[in-house]
Amino acid sequence: xxxxxxxxxxxxxxxxxxxxxxxxxxxxxxxxxxxxxxxxxxxxxxxxxxxxxxxxxxxxxxxxxxxxxxxxxxxxxxxxxxxxxxxxxxxxxxxxxxxxxxxxxxxxxxxxxxxxxxxxxxxxxxxxxxxxxxxxxxxxxxxxxxxxxxxxxxxxxxxxxxxxxxxxxxxxxxxxxxxxxxxxxxxxxxxxxxxxxxxxxxxxxxxxxxxxxxxxxxxxxxxxxxxxxxxxxxxxxxxxxxxxxxxxxxxxxxxxxxxxxxxxxxxxxxxxxxxxxxxxxxxxxxxxxxxxxxxx
Numbered sequence: 001x002x003x004x005x006x007x008x009x010x011x012x013x014x015x016x017x018x019x020x021x022x023x024x025x026x027x028x029x030x031x032x033x034x035x036x037x038x039x040x041x042x043x044x045x046x047x048x049x050x051x052x053x054x055x056x057x058x059x060x061x062x063x064x065x066x067x068x069x070x071x072x073x074x075x076x077x078x079x080x081x082x083x084x085x086x087x088x089x090x091x092x093x094x095x096x097x098x099x100x101x102x103x104x105x106x107x108x109x110x111x112x113x114x115x116x117x118x119x120x121x122x123x124x125x126x127x128x129x130x131x132x133x134x135x136x137x138x139x140x141x142x143x144x145x146x147x148x149x150x151x152x153x154x155x156x157x158x159x160x161x162x163x164x165x166x167x168x169x170x171x172x173x174x175x176x177x178x179x180x181x182x183x184x185x186x187x188x189x190x191x192x193x194x195x196x197x198x199x200x201x202x203x204x205x206x207x208x209x210x211x212x213x214x215x216x217x218x219x220x221x222x223x224x225x226x227x228x229x230x231x232x233x234x235x236x237x238x239x240x241x242x243x244x245x246x247x248x249x250x251x252x253x254x255x256x257x258x259x260x261x262x263x264x265x266x267x268x269x270x271x272x273x274x275x276x277x278x279x280x281x282x283x284x285x286x287x288x289x290x291x292x293x294x295x296x
Contacts, residue, residue, distance in 0.1 A: 006072055008035040009047065013065045016055045093119055093280040096126030096140035099268055100226070101245040104296055105144075105160060112287045119280050129196045129224055135273055142281050146206055146243070147267045151199075155277065157270035157285040161294035164244045165260040168229070170236040173256070180259040187211040189239045192229055193219030206266070207241045230255055243268075245296060 012021045012032060022029040040047050047061035057065060093112075102109075102123050109121055126134055126143060132151060134140045142157075149156050167185060169175045175185060191207050203209075209217055220238045223229050229240050234254030243266045247257035270288065272281050 003075075005035045005039060006068055008032055009039055010065065010069055010072055012036065012048070012055070013057055013061065016057075018055065091118065091120055092122045093142065093284060094122045094124065094140045095284075096124055096134050096143045096145075098126050098128055098131060098143065098145040099243065099245060100125075100249040101296070104245065105294070107294075108160070108284075108288055108291060111291060112284055115287060116280075116283055119283075127225065128198070129194060131198070132271075135271065138276075141276065141278075142270055142272045142284065144268055145271055146202075147269045148201065148205060149269075149271050150201055153274055154271050155274050157272065157281075158288045159267050159269045159293045160288055161296050162265045162267050163296045165263040165266055166242055166244050166247050166257040167260050168233045168240045168242060168246070169256050169258060170234055170254060171256055172236060173239065175239065175258060176256045178258060180261040183208070183260050183263045184211045184213060184215070185239075186217040186241060187213070187215030190218035190220050192221055192223045192232060192238050192240045195222040195224045212262075226250060 008021070008025060008027075008031075011024055012018065015021045015024065018029045018032050022032050025032075036048060043060065043064065045060045046058050047064060049056050049058055109123070112119075112121060124140065126140065126145070131145060132143070132154065135143050135154065144160055147156065147159065165183075167175065167181050175181055175189070186208070187210075194203070200209075207217065211217060221232055223232065226246075229242075230250060230252060232238050233240050234252065241260070244257075244259070251257070270281075270285055
């Protein structure tokens with residue numbers, strides 16, 4: 001039995017009138033009669049008793065109605081939820097955040113929503129391991145990540161914010177008593193390393209492979225996420241180097257965040273796939289350009 005024929009049967013069972021059923025479903029009464037005759041042939045019994053004055057369900061029709069009605073409603077509800085989900089996907093701009101400070105950027109989000117109330121923003125964390133995969137796989141539309149990004153399939157948009165840098169050390173570490181540190185300290189103590197290789201140029205922009213004087217910056221234990229970094233640093237096994245917003249969003253008693261006084265500011269910008277540029281992405285980029293880069 002086809003879905004449309006089921007709908008015809010259920011509607012006629014409720015209306016008990018061929019013309020009203022036809023009007024409700026926007027078809028002809030002949031189409032209703034045709035569908036019911038087809039169903040009765042398939043079932044092998046009459047579903048309705050019909051006279052010139054009345055229409056009523058037979059016992060078989062009553063049973064079929066009882067069985068089909070909840071299943072049909074469940075199917076419609078499933079379709080409704082699927083349509084809502086599809087609309088949500090189509091109407092939402094999905095932003096991946098490598099940084100932890102989406103709250104700092106709320107003025108951009110609010111300005112975007114004010115200018116474009118027809119679109120929603122969906123902001124999600126983006127891992128730094130294989131960082132461009134969610135963008136390339138279509139899981140996010142645009143990525144906020146540190147710059148530069150020199151991937152041939154990706155477009156770099158405006159710089160969203162810049163920030164200073166901090167060195168993370170355990171309270172008992174030799175550096176912890178200092179008010180600030182030099183980036184040269186990375187040559188003395190090294191840093192943690194990503195558990196999966198990052199593009200060399202991109203990693204070097206975040207944590208240089210050499211200090212300004214040319215000393216190598218050794219990479220120590222491997223990490224996959226921020227919790228790994230904080231746990232290893234807090235245990236006194238290593239130091240690490242991050243953007244300054246980490247001191248506000250990841251403060252904990254076993255980690256000191258020491259300003260790096262002579263490191264270049266870290267730049268964070270919008271990045272999207274070349275082949276997915278759309279009005280939503282370009283509108284967000286326009287909002288950020290109009291409002292200017294935040295200096296955090």
